[in-house]
Amino acid sequence: MSDATPQAPRKSSSLLSVDTQTQKRNSAENRFKNYGLIAVMAGLLALVILLTSILNNGLSSFQQSFVTIEVELPEAKLDKSGTRDLTVMSKVTTFGYAPLLTAAMQAVIEENGVEIEGLTKKEIGGFVSKDSAAQLRDFVLANPEVVGTTQSFTFLANGRIDGYYKGRVTAASAELDKNVSPAQLQLADALLDAGVLTNGFNTGFFTKGDASGQRPEAAGLGVAILGSLYMMIVVLCLALPIGVAASIYLEEFAAKNRFTDLIEVNIANLAAVPSIVFGILGLAIFINFAGLPQSAPIVGGLVLTLMTLPTIIIATRASLKSVPPSIRQAALGIGASKMQSVFHHVLPLAAPGILTGTIIGLAQALGETAPLLLIGMVAFVKEFPGAPPEGFFDPASALPVQVFNWTQRSDPAFVERASGAIIVLLVFLILMNAIAVLLRRRFERRW
Template identity: 55%
Template sequence: MTDTLQSSGDKIAQNHVRDLGLKRRYAKEKRFRLAGIVAISMGILFLFLLFWSIVSKGYTAFEQTKIKLDLYLQEQVLDPSGTRSRDELQKAIRYNKIIEPALYKALGIDLTDKKQKSDRRLAKKLLSRGSAIELRDMVLANPDLIGKKQTIWVLAAGDVDSFVKGQVPRDTPEKRRKIKNKQIVWIDDLIERGVMEKKFNTGLFTFGASSRAETAGIGVAAIGSIFMMAIVLLLALPIGVAASIYLEEFAPKNRWTDLIEVNINNLAAVPSIVFGLLGLAVFINFAGLPRSASIVGGLVLTLMTLPTIIIATRSALKAVPPSIREAALGIGASKTQAIFHHVLPLATPGILTGTIIGLAQALGETAPLLMIGMVAFVKDFPLSPFDPATALPVQIYMWAGAAERAFVERTSAAIMILLAFLAVMNISAVLLRRRFERRW
């Protein structure tokens, strides 16, 4: 009887200990899940704050304040000789003599009254210096406009644009802002009459580098980035795929191939600025290629992207079942035919995914491009990869260091555009993998 009671007590104690152990394990699991949820929530929160910070500062850059003026393109001012010579029409200072009187008329300022000289000086500051250049380019594109009347929206100054967008508070003392009280009265009057409005800022996408925010855009940087991405794609993809096929399918397994594999993996983790130093030493100092050119940037980014493409391609080749190779060889195909006719097509989705991810990484690189001089001030559009150019990340870097308030919104807008490109490329990689990937 006593033994029976003792054994029953032991079983109860064992069950109690087991229940306590289960409760502890369940409690640990709940805490781990809670920690995971908190970590994910914090990551999403910080990501949201990052995007909110960028979008809240950058969305206003997609609009630009402009002034509608009725212009009379007088021939005696723009082309006194009447020859329509391009050299004659390129003198931008003449176009100010067309725009400024039209602005004075819109503001009710007498051009001949000496007492209003200070008003004319203040009124001129409402206009961007780039407005005369825009009008000049319009006339150069169509000289038949000379001698005719045109209603044209011209750019307002950057300070005016910032004020209209509410970036400069009205209650700021006059001494602490560049917009004077009289200019504010004119701005309010022009807005009320519909003569001053915010228009879609096409210049953000078509202008090049400029010291004035209202005439600064990403056009030159975008062309430079396109040239570089084309060079990376044309060089890195065939070289990377060829190297991967050789290392994975044909190279003997020995110390040399092991050393090559280790170095490829190490190169994928090398800081990008090291590739910039390599490009500076080899492509510019040794090979003599032009500094600040897309060709050098493309070659540097090719070296940086190659390890990523090689690693991704080798993984894709390994993922193809050995039975595919064995079946091809079994029906009489050579090893080369088995690789190129059967294995490589099946590995294509993984190769494309790795290539797109490598290109997206290269598109966002800044440090190696700074080392090869692509931080230069480039206003004219490059016509070939050998012309001076810059890149979108470098343009963002330069705008971020500018002192003017209006460059803040352009910096954020350029980041939004760059992020959009990167998102499209990464989404494309995912869709391509899902579309063509085969499950074994």
């Protein structure tokens, strides 16, 4: 080894100068880090795009165009007998009321001196919502004494006129649209100047039931909100006690045996079963087998209960587990029975965690759509369900299903309504989750 073999000239390297390999490795490091950053940004960007798209499309649904006009209610048309007998008066259908609206609109146009070329009588009558005649009729039948007088009413403007002020309808699109004419849009502008047409907050969106495809302006979320509320009541009343009882058994009492394992495996799998399968279960068992009515909040509530149970059980078990064993031992040490130690000490200490889990489970159930489609909640429901408990068996809608229902209609005004309904749904979800976070912050204990 003493031979000094001629060596290749030594590559001079220094810790101070970076060689190419290190450069490569460092740039690979940077690339990798940037991929990660891009991925995080992509996730956040998706969230932002999703929310802005919904807000953009939906916020306008909280605004609505109204027309305030004086309507003359002649006795000769509405009550020929003159007796104000409701059975006689109810024979006059909405078709009998429509001409009164047209006359009232004509009067208001003349009064304000609006002159628009090519405005037909039909277009004048169609300026207000198709729902207005029914609104007028309901009012007259509820207050028969107004017949023969002139009353001031606020009607919804036609959906296309409403869309004109939201940028959905333009003079160019009105040319092609058989439901609205450019003349009507001119009339709308003139009436807006005259103060007859106003744009205001749309309270009807929260209080009205669904409306048919011809009258998107009259469609509201009232029935859907009430139906969702009923279902949440059912879910809360069933899923919370059953879920807590099951978790207490599994966490505190169950011996490790086959039966317990079977339950555990079942709960883990139920948590991952696709939601639509629960819909099939609801249809087959609750509707076809037990004969419960379709579209009823009770059936929806039962199906959602079964879906929510695993969530509540998993959350409850986690919070029971987090109560330190010293609490149980202390209780047992001063002579409490096992049952007493659980119900008097462990359960109260675990309660905030259980409540948080329950609220999150409810929020999940509130947004669930697919199983409700199968149990008939997608049906058209205009009437409000009755008061509980009978109301649980009346047909109702639910918020997410109402959204789906509206997206299936042809009139683009319904897409706006659907986005508005999504905003309402998201507000409810944010509220529920905020309550859950607050509860956790306020009551969470670190042992």
